[in-house]
Each structure stands twice: as C-alpha cells, then as structure tokens.
Amino acid sequence: MHFLIGNLGHLFVIASFVASLVCAFAYWKSFYSANNLEKGKWVNNARFAFYFHSISVLGIIASLFVIIYRHYFEYHYAYSHSSLHLPGQYMISCFWEGQEGSFLLWMFWQAVLGVILIRTQRAWEAPVMIVFALVQAFLASMILGVVIPAINIKIGSSPFILLRDAMSDPIFKIDPNFIPKDGHGLNALLQNYWMVIHPPTLFLGFALTLPPFAFCIAGLWQKKYSEWIKPALPWALLGGAVLGLGILMGGYWAYETLSFGGYWNWDPVENAVYVPWLILIASIHVMMTYKNSNTALKTSIILAISVFILILYSTFLTRSGILGDTSVHSFTDLGLSGQLLLYLLFFTVAAIILCISRWKEIPSSEKEVSVYSREFWVFLGATALCLMGFQVLMPTSIPVYNKIIELFGGHSNLAPPANQIEFYSKFQLWFGVAVALISGTGQFFWWKKMDKGKLKKELLTPVLFSLVIFAIIISVAKVYSPVYLVLTLAGVYLIVSNVKVLLSVTKVNPNLSGGAVAHIGVGLVLIGILFSAGYSNVVSLNNSGMIVNKEMGTDFNRDNLLLFINEAKSMAGYDIEYRSENLELRNKRGYVRKNDIDPTSDPYRVVAIKDIVYKGEKLYSARDTFEIYPENTFYEIEMRKNGKLAATLYPRIQINPAMGGFLASPDIKKNFDRDIYAHVSAMMSREEEPNWSKTEEVKVKIGQQFFINDYVAILEEIKRIDQLGGVTLNAEDVAVKAKIKIEGEHESFYAEPVFLIRNKNEVGRIPAEINDLGIRIALLNIHPQTNEFSLGTNARQKDWVVIKALEKPFINVLWLGTCVLMVGFGMAMVRRFKEFKS
C-alpha cells in the first residue's frame, strides 16, 4: 500500500483550496487599502497565495499521475481508469476520463492564465484576480473530498480515494490491504489519440472564457465601463479559437470512434459547449465596435457575462446527472449536483446584482443606428448568433424544466425532440444562411463608409462571382434540394465577398486581414457540413424491396447489410465483402487474422500458424510468437468499385462487460473528395454452439476429389503421428492424421482431423473446423481392405457480420475550413494583443 502519495495529493488539494481563498481575501484587502504601502503588502501576499495555489495544483496533478503511471491499484482512480496493459500515451487520457481529473485540468489552465495575468495586467490585477481566485476555490472544492463532521456533508469527490473506501467489496473485510492485480482499464472509445488532445484543448477553451468575464466584472466594479474591453478582447479571441478547435476535435473524435455515422449528433453534451461558443463569437464581434456605440458597450457586458455563465451551466448539465437518459455521454453523477448548482448560482447572482447596481451609470446614447453603419451589421450578426444559440439551448434544457416542475410538486413528461438531428438541423441551417449573408455583406461596411450607391457598386462583383461559382458547384455536385441550394449560395457568397475584402485589406495592411480569413473559413465549414452531412450516402442501403416483416406489411429502407464471409454483395456501386476477423498487432502497425494464429497461455501473446502478411508486407514468419491486443476484434471489409479495390476497412468491436458490453468503432478510408466509412452493427456470437447440419459421410481414397458443402476438396495424405497436442502417445496407441485441402473462395485451407485408437479399443475422433468456410471434418473410419477412408462432414451457417457503410463527400472542405478559421482567429488575436500592448 502506497499511502504517502495519496495523502500528499490530498494535502495539495486542501492547500490549493485554502490558498485560493487566501488569495481572494488578500486581493480584496489590497483593493480597499487606503495607503499604498499597505496595498503593496496585501498584493504581495495575494500573489504569493496564487503562486502557492498554482504549485499545489501542479502537485495534485503530479501525485495523481504517479498513481496512474505506477499502477497503484489500491487507489480507486487508477483501478477504475487504467490497467497494466494500457499503452503509455493513453495513461494521459485516463487522467481525465474521470470527472475529478477533468476538474483538475480546468483548474490547471486557469492557474496558468492567472499567473500570466498577474505578470501582465498590473492595472487590473486585484479585481480580476479576485474573480479568478474565487472560481479556482469553487473548482478545488469539487475535488476536496472532505466531510464536514457536524452536519455530515461531503464536499467534493477526491481523486485520491482508496479503492477500499470507494467500494464495499467483501474482500476488504477479510483483507483490508487487498490490492487488485490489474485495473479496470480505459474505455476503448477513449483509447484514441484525439482523446489525448481534445480534453486539454476544450478545457483551455473553458478557461479562456474566464478572463473576459473577470475583466468585465472588474470594469463594472471599478466603474471603468469601457476600458475593460481592450484587455479582454484578445483573450476572447483566443478563447473563440481554442474552444472552437476543441469542439471540432470532439466532433472529429466522434466521427472516428463512435458509430452514429457522423461528427455531430446534437447530443446535449455537445450542445452544452456549442451554445457558449456561439455567444462568445457574438460577444467578440460586439466588443470590437464598442468605441463607436454605447449600445455595443452594454451588449458586450451582457454577452461577456453570459458566455461564462453558460460555461458554468453546461458544466452543471453534463456533470450533475440531470441529463440522465437524454445523453449518451454525460459523466456519471458523483453527487456533486448541489455544489455545481451553487457554483453556477454564485456567479450568476453576483454578476446580475453588479450589473443592476451599475446599469444606470453605464453611458448610453439615444443616437439612431444607421443601416449603412458597421455597428448595425455587427448587431444583426450578433443577434443571429444569439438566437442560433437560444434555439439550441431551449430544447437542451428540457430535463431541467422537468426537474424544476417536479421541485414545485408538479409532474412533467416533456421529452427532447424524438429526432434530434432533424429537429436541430432544420433550424440551424437557416441561421447558418442568415449568418453567412450578414457577415458576407457586413464586411463591406467594416472597412468603408457606405451609402446606397457605393454599396451597389461594391456588391456587384462578389454577387456575380458567387452566382457563377454557385452554378458550377450545383451542376457538378447535383444539388437539387431548395434548402441546400440556398445554403450553398449563402456559403459561396460569404467566401467570395470575404476574398474581395481580403484582397483590398491586404494591400493596405496585411495585419488587419484576420477577420476576412476567419469568415472565409466559416464559409468553407458551412459548405463542408452541407455536403458531408446533407449528401452522406448510405452505401449499404438495402433497397431490394423485400418486405421486412409480414406483420408489418410495410417496406423499410434498410441501412444495414448482412454479409456472409467471402460472399460479395453489390450495393450503391460497390462490391462489399467480409473477409476475416482480425486482431491488432502490439509492436507493429497492422492486423493479423484470427485464423492465422494460435493462442498461448498469455492472452497478449500468440503464435503464427503461417507467415503473417499485412498489406503486402511480411510482418512475422510462421511459428513466430508475437504480441497482440486481445480486447478488440477488427472485421476486415473489402469494398471494390468497378472491380478495383476502393477501400479495405477494419471496423472495430470490443466486447467488454465492464464498460457497458459492446463498443463499436468505425473505420474510415479518407480520400481527397470523399470518405468511405463503415461500422459493425451486429455480429455472430462465438460463445453459442453453432447449429451443425447432419453429418454427411463420404468414402474417399488418397488423391481423390470430393465436395464438402459445395467446396472442392481433396484428400492429400494420411499420416501416422506419435504426438498429439504435445503429448507423446503410448506405443500400442494408434493415431492417424488426414490432410485435406479445401478450395475456398480466395485461398485454400487445410483441415487435419485425427483418428485415434487408445488402449486397443477406445476410438477417438478429433474433427477439424474451417472457420472461414463454416465446415467441420472428422476422420470417421479407416478401411484397410479397400484403401478408403470415411470422412464425416458437417456444415453450419457461415460466419457473418452486419455492417453499415457510408460515403461522406467533400468532408475535407469542412476540415480545411476549420484550419482557415483558426488561422483567421490567430491573425486577429495577434493584432489585438499588439494593440493592447501599445
């Protein structure tokens, strides 16, 4: 038992919590100190407390990492998130698989940002850091794991809890020092490289919404109603980029590992971060126009606060367990819902009170906004973005309404929309069109004074260009749906108009072109989403017109396809064939067929029956022993188009009762113009004894051809053996082995059944099974008089698998657009940071 490391970690947690409270208190004192000497002293104390807090956070992380890395399974965290065989890079992902680890990650980023702010923002230090320290205190309290004795309330869930305290297994009564040999392991769906970088990116995005909020609160507090925007803006831009990137990484992870056939599912957990991001983007736009409009100032304040509150709300939704049945991937409830609600309400109420008390003092103007001003267009865009977020937020919160109604003694049976994707898409699509048109046109107002005549002149070229490109796209890609036509045109217009702006701005000052670049990225993202999602094509669509169920009497479109091994089926221009079950190699890149290996006593090591060849390269020779990952089965699916191999896909299945049974991940072949995607939706169980047909008996001579279940077979030789399964037989025992060659669809197989006479009259027969062909052969009898041999053959239903295959056209446009968007954000951010410094 390694108690020291856990106690040390817990000590760091408590230290970080106390230090953040001390820090807030010291900054508070410094803020209200009258004389400079005292102020300086308190500031020094506060800084020390924050540095101490930050070091404690690092200490917590280091302790937890040691526990995971050294496999201290006496700790609940290591036991339930890791295992001995977990590859090194995923040790990092198991760090944040648990809720405690993800709180820690969030704290870590905010500690980093806090240290940067202390060093760079001397003018704003005290009020901004009070907000920071309070947020950190709330987060630290989530992993505190301390029980208040008098009222018996547990605060937080510590990641350093021992297994014996977390679980009430009888073994701990017998042996309190029991340590499991191996851990539970990391959920297979999280064993993906995106899960190593997606959570840190997302939580950095979360953390980056704090500086704008803190500056805004500090501005209201100090009555610097417009000055706060200048230091807040670059952070907001960085936050917009990082949070957006984090969301898209999550989408990409879902695309690669979850098998719902896309990258976005409108799941409450996804919506919960999508909404704050939209509002953040709106707030960035409004903040940029504050100098010319007092209305923009008030809106900026509301939006900057809303973004952070929405982040807290999304934390509450995903971690309190309130989503319950409605989400597939919210965290399990750790009993923190009360604390999370307090966290949310504290900052919401505090911000609202501060706003109300200061509202009258914020300068406002009665000046009418002109339609030809950039403020007007920015407002229009921000409004569209906010409504876009609102439309997602309303239905996502349905479980919350039910809870509130129940709280007041009522009963509500409201459920989320039955078809989430259809429901959200039909609205978001039109918001997308609105955003594209507004930001495409608004760009012209941003850079020039406009009036009616000028606007017409400016718009003429981009509109014409857009129409030409639009015509080319729709005729090539065959877009006919009216809604998609409108979205395509809007997306093209957004790109073209911003290219025009980009060209003219670059001539003046390339540093200012970030906005135009970012908007081009948005246009590409819209078009990429439209094609990859709207024109996603089910390759495995079964339109044979067969009536599915007699009782139903209705025709269904069926997206799934039943494939028997080595029998190609033609669908949507593809020949699809299921070839084999495979395991992944541990030390080399590639897969090995299960039929080509023999197991050893160690589940992670196997022996090659024949040379292991993968993609034309010989990886191991026959009789080699090598390592594999036994947990996952990969189904080799060949897809051919016009006789040419288009893709060999290896979708994955993991049967893992501990992790919820059955985990399916797709495999994707990425082409320039389209992705081909396939996942397994059902497969045969190897545990059930198959139904063998009645034995058919044939009498054959050596060298004679015969048929087994329509396959051509030949008895090649009969050989006496003196060893069986590694055991040497007695001298009087007789064992003979037949060697039968069977011609399969793609290759020949050898079956070697054994006939055995022991102790003179005990007859034994060991049949041979060919998995790929679904046949079993036994050597039944030997007829020495006629030199013939009796073979008994049985057949069963062949191995099968049910798959779903999709084509995703032009999905690369989406990823390209994302990259362009990030570059644009980066350029804008660099400019604003420079502006702030000067």
Add this chain to the structure above:
Amino acid sequence: MKRSHIIAIIIVAAAIGIIITTAGDASTYVNFDQAQQMSDAGNSTPIHVVGSLKKDQSGHIIGLENSVDKLSFSFVLVDDNHQEQKVFYNEPMPPDFLRSEKVVVVGGYQNSQFVAKKILLKCPSKYQEQKLVTR
C-alpha cells in the same frame, strides 16, 4: 417608432417563435395506453415510452424475435403500467440489448403495431456493477 425598437420587436418575436416551436417539437414520455389514444386521435408525433423487457419467472427474456436476415427484430416491452406491447425495430439488435435494465423506445403506432424509430438503453452503469477481480 425608432428602428432599434423595430429590431427589438423582431428579436422578441423570433425568440417567442423558437420557444413555441420547441414546445411543439418536443416529445413526451407516455405509456402504451396514452400512445394508443394519441395515435387513434390522429396524432403521429413520435413519443417516448419507458419500460423493461418481458421476462418469465426465472428471469429469462421472452418474446424476442430476430428476423431471418438479422437486420431487424421485435420484442415485448412492459411499460410502467405493466401493459405489454410488441415493439418492432428496424435495426439489428443492439448487442447489449439483453443486458439493459430499462429500455426507452421512441416511435409510435403504425396500423396498431408499435414501431420504434430509436431505442435508448439504460444499462447497469460500470460503477454500480463493478466487481473486484480477486484472483
């Protein structure tokens, strides 16, 4: 009226529109009786029914039928009012279907048959079921 007032009115109208459509498109949790009544009344919006699989006295799941081509299946769901209903699902059986404690079916009646468009499974979570491997 000032232009900003007009814009404000449009925003409020849009927000109200969103709330109304959300309420309109939201589904409901009902039992099979209510679902049947809704269907008889000509209401074809998909609904959620929560229930569990029908089991015999020894705890075996009964009433399960796989189609020959394994691409669809039907089962008997018992709702919270203990009413049984045969449910069709036009997808292969989810492999952890049999282990599920609770099944939520989203769909509706079609010609007196209940057709599920989506099935949500509530499986024993990994925290509840976790048992130590003591060997």
